[in-house]
């Protein structure tokens with residue numbers, strides 16, 4: 001405990017000394033830095049801040065130091081997060097590499113893969129895409145068809161992936177590929193790392209209802225992938241895939257609580273957009289909806305905290321398994337509530353008649369619809385809870 | 396703040412579970428009901444509970460208590476919710492004892508607390524005067540005359556009121572009907588002259604009473620805390636009570652849900668166990684998610700009592716609301732997922748359904764607590 005307090009003090013001092021003032025301000029979406037060959041720093045300060053964090057390994061604070069990580073314990077990692085939040089320090093670099101691929105490679109990768117890919121992620125040199133879903137394989141992911149044939153010294157990959165977030169901006173993609181078509185569907189899948197600069201890889205962006213083009217269809221046409229890019233054993237990729245999904249769902253469960261931008265929360269919106277009478281929101285239904293939402297979010301926040309404590313205490317937690325469902329559904333509720341509170345001010349889509357924050361809120365509302373679909377839909381989460389927590393019989 | 400139980404707390408939980416399963420199963424409550432038992436609980440069971448220290452968990456050591464904290468009390472209450480054990484633990488051991496701990500004079504603590512801890516003395520809180528929890532809407536009067544206090548008025552929904560040895564009466568000494576100022580807490584012997592106590596038969600087969608006070612005269616020394624300043628004691632007592640009853644409610648929800656999950660694995664229709672039907676799986680999984688949220692809220696609320704009393708009002712209203720909603724959802728689904736047998740008296744599920752509805756009214760329904768939470772949040 002004492003050591004942790006000491007760590008907190010040192011961290012606070014270091015952040016005070018090293019985080020530039022401009023990097024403590026709320027940021028616009030365009031200001032996020034995602035690293036990779038195409039990554040651009042929005043400002044000189046952002047670059048300085050990123051480099052300082054990188055040099056301490058704090059772009060991936062809990063990864064082992066031998067691969068460039070920060071080597072922090074989960075408790076220390078949490079303190080770092082809290083201290084960064086305290087001064088509103090920006091996240092120096094974002095990425096699927098840090099959130100999802102890194103933990104999976106650390107668990108399943110070989111030494112060379114760790115040296116090469118983990119270090120590159122910590123250093124912000126590679127930006128990763130996730131190649132799981134296919135036009136014919138969404139919730140039923142294991143039915144995927146994109147195939148990799150063994151050609152002696154390499155795999156030959158053919159097929160396509162869809163809904164690949166930001167694929168057009170990424171350097172590498174990790175893919176689930178079919179390496180054996182003749183066995184039970186989960187048993188013929190392998191986990192491959194593919195350089196997106198390789199000949200035969202192409203992407204085509206798909207616009208979303210939020211007005212952005214967050215994701216793409218990604219095509220593989222006779223792409224030669226070196227054997228050394230196989231993570232885990234041949235045909236055992238499903239285990240790697242599932243382990244990675246755990247990280248993805250954890251991330252999605254926490255998305256709402258860790259937003260990079262100055263997004264509006266319903267409580268603050270109420271003060272801006274609603275009439276009050278005698279210190280109370282005049283519209284009883286909105287007041288009731290708001291209190292429902294606030295109570296739910298307090299419960300969600302406490303449960304995140306509990307899963308953390310349980311993990312630290314080595315307790316297997318059922319709570320962790322419900323959080324993707326609970327967290328993403330709460331995000332949708334929040335967006336609907338914001339629109340209800342803002343009335344016609346919540347409908348602005350572009351132009352000068354609305355503030356940036358208002359337009360942002362409307363677009364986030366559209367985006368929130370994706371949260372209960374991506375990373376395994378709410379229905380799939382409920383299936384998993386029924387099976388893995390309640391142990392209900394499967395038909 | 397602890398969101399994970401300690402080894403000691405888990406041990407206590409196991410002990411409580413084992414004891415209650417063998418000594419106070421749901422069948423025991425059924426028997427009390429069917430026998431029209433005049434007391435409404437088993438004095439023998441209560442004596443054993445007290446011997447195990449359950450009535451002393453939250454009492455300071457100086458007065459014969461264990462000082463084991465609210466999380467410890469919480470696990471016992473949760474287990475007693477699982478078996479619907481009828482006892483004065485909540486009325487006397489939580490509401491009664493907390494009033495004395497928070498408001499009593501040194502002398503009152505010395506005389507009352509060890510007796511409460513030992514189970515020899517039971518208290519009940521005579522608070523409500525209408526069909527909804529409105530703790531400041533008090534019309535019962537207390538008039539100080541020399542060194543005596545005279546009480547007049549009537550109370551309802553007094554938990555364990557018909558069996559308690561003494562009543563803590565919330566009375567008005569000044570102010571208007573809805574003021575929190577001007578309330579005074581007075582200790583009254585249940586059998587004192589002018590006290591008329593009528594046991595009410597509620598759906599949960601547990602114990603509550605309507606009580607009248609007609610010129611009941613007690614020594615001024617029976618006042619707990621300051622005259623007119625009863626609210627300062629009462630509010631934290633009620634919050635402790637809300638958190639404690641929430642713990643019992645968690646037990647009710649868990650047990651009703653466990654029994655239902657078992658049934659889903661057993662009952663066959665259309666040539667398959669009904670637990671394979673996705674409609675039922677999804678509703679069950681949703682319940683599990685709500686349970687997980689409530690679990691965190693409850694643990695936080697229980698530890699807040701001991702660790703951060705200034706945050707207790709918010710946490711108590713959060714816990715009571717969330718658990719109100721949980722027991723309602725779970726007990727309704729439990730009945731529905733059992734089909735026809737779910738609405739028979741033979742199946743115990745009905746006892747959980749009914750107890751749930753009573754607990755939802757105890758110390759505030761969701762409307763009350765949502766309003767309070769919103770007000771505390773400044774809107």
Ligand SMILES: Cc1cc2nc3c(=O)[nH]c(=O)nc-3n(C[C@H](O)[C@H](O)[C@H](O)COP(=O)(O)OP(=O)(O)OC[C@H]3O[C@@H](n4cnc5c(N)ncnc54)[C@H](O)[C@@H]3O)c2cc1C
Pocket residue numbers: 129130131132133134137138139140161162163164165214215370371373374375376377378379380383
């Ligand atoms: C914003 C966003 C980003 C994404 N990013 C990526 C990415 O980077 N990489 C990637 O590989 N994928 C990505 N995805 C894809 C995502 O994983 C899939 O959309 C998701 O798994 C659902 O698959 P689907 O779209 O084919 O829907 P379907 O599987 O066709 O589902 C349609 C509906 O049927 C329901 N359903 C399906 N099966 C069942 C069942 N067994 N029981 C009950 N209901 C069921 C679903 O819940 C849904 O409501 C992203 C998706 C979104 C929205």
